[in-house]
Amino acid sequence: MTGKMGNRAALVVLVLVLAGIPASIVGYQYWLRPALADHRVVDIAALVPENGGFSPDLIRVGVGETITLRFAADDVAHGIAIGPGLDIDLGQIDPGHVGEVTLTPDSPGVYTYYCNTWCSPNHWRMRGILEVVDPTAAGAVGAPPDPIIEALIAASVDIDAKPQLAEGISPDRPNGEQKLETVEVPPGLLDPTWRLSHTPAEGLVALQAQNPEVADDVLTDVTAYLWSEPTPTVEIKELFAKNCAACHGELGAGDGPAATSTLETPVAFADVAWFRRGDIWYAKIRRGGMGTDMPNFGTLFTIEETRLLVDYLWSLSFGES
Amino acid sequence: MKTMSRESPTDEKRFDVLGRMPRLRRMVLSRAFQPVLMLLLLAPFALAVTAGLLGTSAGNRNFGIVFVWIVWWALLMVLLVPGLGRFWCTVCPIPAPGEWIQRRGIIGGVAKLRTLGLRWPRRLRNMWLQNAGFLMLALFSTIILTRPSVSAAVIVGLTGTAVGMSLLFEKRTFCKYVCPIGGFIGLYSMVAPVELRVRDAQVCVDHRSKDCITGNENGYGCPWMVYPGKLDRNLDCGFCTECLKTCTMDNVVVNLRRPGTDLGKPVRGKRIDEAFKALIMLTCSIIYPAVLFGPWATVKAWAGIESLGGWLIYAAGFLAVTLVVMPGLFWLAVSRGQKRSCSGLTIRQAFNEYAHALIPLGLASWIAFSVGFALTNGSYALAAISDPLGWGWNLFGTREAGWTPYLSSTAPGIQAVILLCGLIFSVRTSLRVGFRHDPSGATTMQATSPVAVFLLACTLALLWLYLG
């Protein structure tokens, strides 16, 4: 190995090592790998919003085009999901890991990819848009109108008005269920749509008018039972735990771990339930709370999910856990 | 124990490794031996730097952190230094580019060196720069250990310094006087059971041409500026194997020996720098587990530079403990011992000599620290080798290997045993120093016991950090 030959061989090895290793790493990642893929691969860095959130945060894809999205978490664990219409949940991606999904969207629209695991005080800002465009159709795709919110606006209801506090009301829901048969319930109260646009307090008034002889506390229990009637499903409880509990607390007491970092103390559902309309809760969830840190979930939850979530909030308010 | 009580250490048995293993000897005598090892090591080195600079900032998924601060560090402190002494310096790629520029070649390049070949200033021919460099790294270690880009920058910085110094100064000046890693490897290599020595010093004295210094067609003159004929401890020798190649008298050998033979020998000159090296290393080995493995989050935040003020408090405390408190306590222990002894040593001399007693315990303490860290986090290596940059690659199919601490229930016991061995070794070393200056043994106990108490106190502190 001595002499010129060995020396020259060593020099070649040296260059191969020092230049070849970095070059092949970068070359593979940024040139060869995309070149080998038969469709577009988009690498998305996922960082807490303070450090840039998703980058890129806007991806355009044509209808029928196959695309692979690779989400790389770099700082803390993020939960990666794509909202209604695509309904993808990649689960949590730990730092240094990459989660990927390949999809071929078949209907145009604006889809939101977002973090669904609390990752920072600005966690809810961690969102990006996947825009599926149909080159043949003209015009921008807008969000479909939301009938419940439209109705609120039409009725000039102030969605962001401060809720009245209902102090000291702790109805006995099981008792309400037992006593349901013994009281006369006005038809409105049995109609979920009516209940959605009325407060339990209004419901109680209606019940009292119909049943003047029944004690108030029994009617209170019955009202509580009616408003929280559907038993929450496991899925909806999970939805709440993942998206709401960090601020509002696991049982909706307004005491989540992030409760201290928000602009206003997060609502404790039991405190405001009595004077709160379900459709206002619905609107708050879908479009966010103006002037508070309540983010909008309209692009993340389906309308049906939001309705079920509102029902679950009543359950939390009236002691279902 | 038996060898110790019955034989004098000077005529202790040594095992000539290369003499008994001709094939290994042929490899070591090849001029390609060191360059090939360096080239081999340059590959993971280049990968570590690339990963550190370009890869994920999640250190536990980045080859540049996992293979440097978990795998390499554990190999170095647990196996290489205690087992093979300076062998890391044989294969270390950091000085390689600079050395090859100096030599205008990688394997047996031309003799005319491309360097200014300046001599290192006399005032700096000691370990103080290495001490300062190590303390600098130690102050920022929480950042260096956890940020891939910072870690890579440190490696690049060291390599750049090595290249720059190779252009200016002669031979391995960087390794010998500046490299903060080489400093403690050298110190602790004195414990190792391997040494490079001459067979017969008289042969060297009588040998006219001194090829080991000048170099010849078989190899370079000693890059570490050592005259092998007077080499008597591993600290001074970079284990580059050149003198094995150049010696025309076949007088250079690699021996297996009883561990720690270099310790407790007379210290030539004023080597307070070495005493401080030993103190700094032992102190850091106590501070590290307290800060990094301890439950005190505030101190951790200070060390992690979450605020400048906090870090300044940490830095001041760190430097005060390493440079004032621990040396002060050790000084008190030594001077208390000397007051009651008839060794005739000045306290300064005694301080330097007894500092050797800190070396085995310090090494044991570093082994305990590294064993704990490696067992806890070693499993990261599996994923990092398949996905070195945290980019979602899966080269060997082990990307999804999870984090699994190994031996989490036995690790503290292992650490305790290592520390106890270090303590015993250290107390024996202090006795060896004591007896050397007091051959009758009349006041050795008085001179040594305060040092032993200091060593015991350090051990107890470590035991409480790991087990208490």
Added chain:
Amino acid sequence: MSENQRRPITARRVILLLVVLAVLLVPIPTFHTPHSRDVVIDASQFEYSPPRLNINRGDTVNVTLNASDVVHGFFLDGYEIDSRVEPGISQKFTFTADRSGKFRYRCSVACGPLHPFMIGELVVGPNEPVWRASALAVVAAAAVLLGARKRRMA
């Protein structure tokens, strides 16, 4: 070395061995009746609260684990319990502290730069290992010193 000199060393070694065995094996009595304990542990970057938990051997420990900023984990050395917790969703688990000593709990989900050093301590008392090891260190140092009294070391 003559036979005469070797004997006392052997006697000493027997004594040393007995002392070491005593240090390692003498049982440490406890007067504690095991009971059930509820513990809440909060995980945040990069610490656990409480940072150090003292419990008695034999106790049953009911842990409620919360995360307050990002996803964290909880791995308990020695007991090999592993749990993952995200903010807002607490985790509950129970174990019996049947081994004494110090056991570190460490974050098992990467949570930021200092993640590998996010560590708390569970001390199951009486902490026999540390007392035995400390006593052993004292015995070892004393034995080396005393054993070397008349021996030439260098």
